Amino acid sequence: MDWITAGAAAASSVALCWLIFSVFTNGIGWFGFWLVAYFVFLGTYFVATLDRLGRLAAVDRLMTVAAWSAMIIVLVPLVWLVIYVLVKGLPALSLGFFTHTQKGITPIQPATAGGGLHAIVGTLEQVGIALLISLPLGTMTAIFLNETRSRMRRPVRIFVDAMSGMPSVVSGLFIYATLIIPLAKDNSLFGYNGFMASLALSVTMMPTICRAIEVVLRLVPAGLREAGLALGSSRAKVVWSVVLPTASSGVATAAILGIAREAGETAPLLFTAFGYNLMNANPFSGPQESLPLFIYRFIREPLASSIARGFAGALVLMVLILLLFAIARIVGRDRTKARKRRRLPIRRSPSTGAAPPAAGRPVPQLALPSQENP
C-alpha cells in the first residue's frame, strides 16, 4: 500500500511540474524540473500518508524517503565512475596487457597492442618496498604513541597528524630535493629509480599506517595488558606477546589499506620513479614505470588509442585496489567470532508467520540443527 501511495505521489508531482513548467510557463531546465518535482513529491507523499495513517507514520515515511534519496545521491557518482572506467577501459584491455610492455609500440597502433606489465611490476615493487619501510616504522610509532607514557607522545602525535595531511606531491619533492639533486651525480642508487619512489611513498604511507594501527591498539582492552603485567612480564614483552597478537588482524588490515592508498598515488612518483616505457624490473637503478604514471602518461595524449590504453591501466589499477580492499576485509574479520555465529531457526507459527509468544511456553521451542558441528 505504501508503494502504491509513493508511486501515485511521484506520478502526480511529475504531472504537476509538467503542467506548471511546460504548459503554463517557459520551463526551468531539466535539473530545476526534477529538483522541484522531488520536493513536490515529498510534500505530496507526506500529505497522502498523513491522511491515510496519521502524523507518526507520515513523518516516518518522509524520513525513509529522505534517507533513501541521500543514499542514491551518494551512490550514483560512485557507480557512475566505476561503470565509466569499465566502459572506456574494457575494450582496450586484453590478456596481452598483463604479459607485454610498450616495447616497439607506436602511437598509431591499436590500444590492444602492447601492455602494461612493466607498470604492474613497477607498482608492485615500489609499493612493496614502501611497505617494508613504513610498516615497521609505523608500528613502532603507534606502539610509542599508545603503549608508553613518554612526554614526547603529544608532539609526535601532532607531527604524525600533520604528516598524514601533507600533500603527496610534497613528499616526492622532498625526496627529489634532499636525495636526487645532491646525490644522483655520484651514485645511481639516488638517481631516478623505483627505490626513490618507494621512499617518497613511505613518507605518506608511514603516517597512514601509524594512525590505523594506533586505532586498533587502542581497541585492545587495558585488562589484557594488566593481566600480562601481573604475570611478571615487562611492558615490552606484553606489547610483543599480548597486545600485537591480539591486534594482529587489525594491523594486517592497516597495512593493506596503506598499500591500497599508496598504489594509486601519482604525485610522489613524478620526479622520483619518473616513468619508463619499457620493462625495468630493478627498482634500484634507472627510471621505472608504475600504473598511475602509465595512466598519467597516456591519458594526456591526443590519440584515441593512447587514451584507451590509459583507461585500460586505470581499470587494472582499480581492480587491483578493489582486490586489496577485499583482502583487507577478509583478513580484518574476526575469525573466531565468524565461526561461532550459528543461527537457530525459530519456528514460526504457521497461521500468522510471527514468532510464537513466550507466554504459556516455559521451554522455548527452538528447532535445533541436527548435526552439532557442521
Next chain:
Amino acid sequence: MTEIYVGPSDRGAVDGHGPATAEVPAVPDPPRPTKEPPVLIGGPPPGAAILDAQDACAWFGDHLVLEGVSLVMPAGEVTALIGPSGCGKSTFLRLLNRMHELVPGAAMDGQILLDGDDIYGAAMRPQQVRARIGMVFQKPNPFPAMSIKDNVLAGLKLSRIKCSDKDALVEQSLMRASLWKEVKDRLDQPGGGLSGGQQQRLCIARSLAVAPNVLLMDEPCSALDPTSTRRVEETIEELRGEVTIVIVTHNMQQAHRVSDRCAFFLAEENEPGYVVEQGFTQKMFEDPDDPRTLDYVQGRFG
C-alpha cells in the same frame, strides 16, 4: 638485600635470605600427586609466603585514598578484604603486587614485606614481585589471541620461566583451577570461547602456572553466576596452605565461607580509607569489637 631468585642450583640457598623464609623447604612440595610433577626453572621460590603491610598509604595524584594500613597476611591462609565500595580495598590489593604504580600519578608510602623483603625496595624489580605475587582480576581476561593451553603457559612465556614438562604443567594448573575436565579435549581452541566462569578459572590457572607465592583476587566472582562462584571457591579451598590468598569481595557470605582472616576497610566521605578492624573471620562475623563492623557484616549498611 640479596637478589630474590637466580637459578635452579642455588634455590634453597637463596631462600634463606629473610627471617620468615628460613622454614620454607628447599624441595618444592607438589600441590597434587601427579606422575611427574613439572619443575619450573627461573620462577618464584617454592611455597607460600607471608605478606606484611606496614603503614601503607596510597595516593592518586594529590588525593590520599588509603591511610596507614597495617595488615599481616599469614603464609598459606586466605585473607578477605571487605568493606563498602570506594574504601580502598582494591587499591590496597594493587599495592601488594605493585600494580598500583601503573596508574599515572599514583604514589605510595609505607612498606610491603614479602617474606621479610620490602617489595618496593631498591633490589626488587616490579616484574619479580609480580611473578611471585599473582593476580586474578574482577573481569575475566584470558588472552584472546591464544589457545587455552597457551593461555595457561602465557606466564612462562612472558616472564621467561622454563618448564620441564609443559603438558603436565597445563594439566596440573587446570586441575588446580578445577577446569581440566571441561577443557581437556579442546586445549587448542581459543580461550575467549569459554563461558565467563570458565574464563575466570582459566585466568586462575594462568596465574597458578608460574607457581606464585601469593595470589591476589580482586572480586573474582562478581561477574560470575552462583555455580561458577562455587567452583572458584572450591579452587580457593584447594589452594589453602599452598598459596597465600588475599581476596577482595563484596559478598559477605563468600568472605565468611572462604577466608581465615578478615580485614574491614571503611572510608568516610572524601576521606582516605583505613582498616577498621581485622582478625579471624569467625570473630569478625560473630563478635567484632567495632559496632561498625557488626553493622556491615550483618548487612545493615554498605
